[in-house]
Amino acid sequence: MASVLITGAEGFTGRYVAEALRARGHxxxxxxxxxDVPAPDVYACDLQDRAGLAEVVARARADWxxxxxxxxxxxxxxxxxxxxxxxxxxxxxLEALAAGEKxxxxxxxxxxxxxxxxxxxxxxxxxxxxxxxxxxxxxxKVALEYMAQLWTDRLPIIxxxxxxxxxxxxxxxxxxxxxxxxFRRRAxxxxxxxxxxxxxxxxxRWVADVxxxxxxxxxxxxxxxxCSGHAVTLTHVLQTMSTITGHxxxxxxxxxxVRPHExxxxxxxxxxxxxAIGQFDAPTLDETLQWLLSDxxxx
Numbered sequence: 001m002a003s004v005l006i007t008g009a010e011g012f013t014g015r016y017v018a019e020a021l022r023a024r025g026h027x028x029x030x031x032x033x034x035x036d037v038p039a040p041d042v043y044a045c046d047l048q049d050r051a052g053l054a055e056v057v058a059r060a061r062a063d064w065x066x067x068x069x070x071x072x073x074x075x076x077x078x079x080x081x082x083x084x085x086x087x088x089x090x091x092x093x094l095e096a097l098a099a100g101e102k103x104x105x106x107x108x109x110x111x112x113x114x115x116x117x118x119x120x121x122x123x124x125x126x127x128x129x130x131x132x133x134x135x136x137x138x139x140x141k142v143a144l145e146y147m148a149q150l151w152t153d154r155l156p157i158i159x160x161x162x163x164x165x166x167x168x169x170x171x172x173x174x175x176x177x178x179x180x181x182x183f184r185r186r187a188x189x190x191x192x193x194x195x196x197x198x199x200x201x202x203x204x205r206w207v208a209d210v211x212x213x214x215x216x217x218x219x220x221x222x223x224x225x226x227c228s229g230h231a232v233t234l235t236h237v238l239q240t241m242s243t244i245t246g247h248x249x250x251x252x253x254x255x256x257x258v259r260p261h262e263x264x265x266x267x268x269x270x271x272x273x274x275x276a277i278g279q280f281d282a283p284t285l286d287e288t289l290q291w292l293l294s295d296x297x298x299x
Contacts, residue, residue: 002105002215005062007031007047007093008069012170013110016208017066024212029060031069047089053096064215065107067093072137073173074114075259079136086140091147098154106218107155108211111145113163113200113225114138117263124269127161127223134261145223156220160211163227163268167204168292176201176237180292182249183241189250193257195238198231198265203291206282213277224276227268232285240286244293 004021008014009030018028028041035044043060045052047069067090071082090109097104116125117132133139148157170177175192182190210226242248283291 001025002063003027004064005029005060006066014068016204017211020208020212047092050092053092057096057100061102062104065104067109074135074137082136082140087143090144094151106215107157109159111159111161112141113161115142124267126269127225158214159223160226163200165202165204165207183245183247186247191252191254194262195234198233200227200231200267201285202228203283203288217277219276224273225268225270227270229270231267240289244290
């Protein structure tokens with residue numbers, strides 16, 4: 001059994017990762033930005049507070065650290081906050097971990113497949129693909145990875161680049177969650193941006209299991225795509241939701257939702273990941289959408 005500190009544990013991904021780790025018998029503590037109800041396994045500290053982070057690290061004495069805290073919405077309106085949290089805040093955490101008396105045996109850093117941009121047309125993107133970030137969020141994750149290289153001689157870092165993943169409890173600012181909400185409410189109309197874009201979707205529960213397996217295997221110094229290896233269009237997702245619910249919805253294009261420099265298609269290569277942790281079944285997209293539309297099993 002390992003003691004695990006998760007940053008961003010109150011977020012969409014963090015809740016599932018914490019649950020998956022506890023189910024495997026590990027002891028989980030959380031680093032959150034603020035905590036209204038004190039708890040012995042919850043530490044409240046902003047990533048900009050270097051002294052506070054050092055104190056949290058000393059108290060938590062974690063065997064493993066999962067760094068998920070980030071501004072993850074591509075359309076976030078304040079680029080300064082994106083860089084302050086995703087780059088400077090992450091550096092502060094690594095600094096505190098490297099200086100701590102007890103060194104973790106695995107530090108999992110969540111980067112993003114957004115760093116690739118579109119990648120090679122029609123081909124799965126490998127971890128060796130060049131970076132083509134198309135927005136501030138993606139640039140911040142490129143910077144995170146370069147910054148983390150400064151600490152690889154002092155910390156056992158594993159970097160993950162998750163592609164799109166979905167599930168119950170995701171913010172409605174994310175597109176598939178918004179679509180599912182409209183279908184659950186049987187709304188007559190939904191306004192979207194470009195529906196021809198294709199994305200590689202995974203189930204958040206599977207992603208959480210992947211993170212657990214990587215921590216247990218501890219392939220230190222490696223970078224892994226976390227993805228299904230298949231891409232589908234948003235039009236396909238809409239049609240599938242319509243079939244599942246029996247509800248037809250009118251999809252209208254709102255020019256305000258069309259992002260500049262939109263990545264038209266993105267599909268990941270997961271062979272390196274599967275080689276490291278072993279092949280295991282993931283929910284199909286239809287199964288994940290069924291779960292999402294039922295709004296069940298919320299964590």
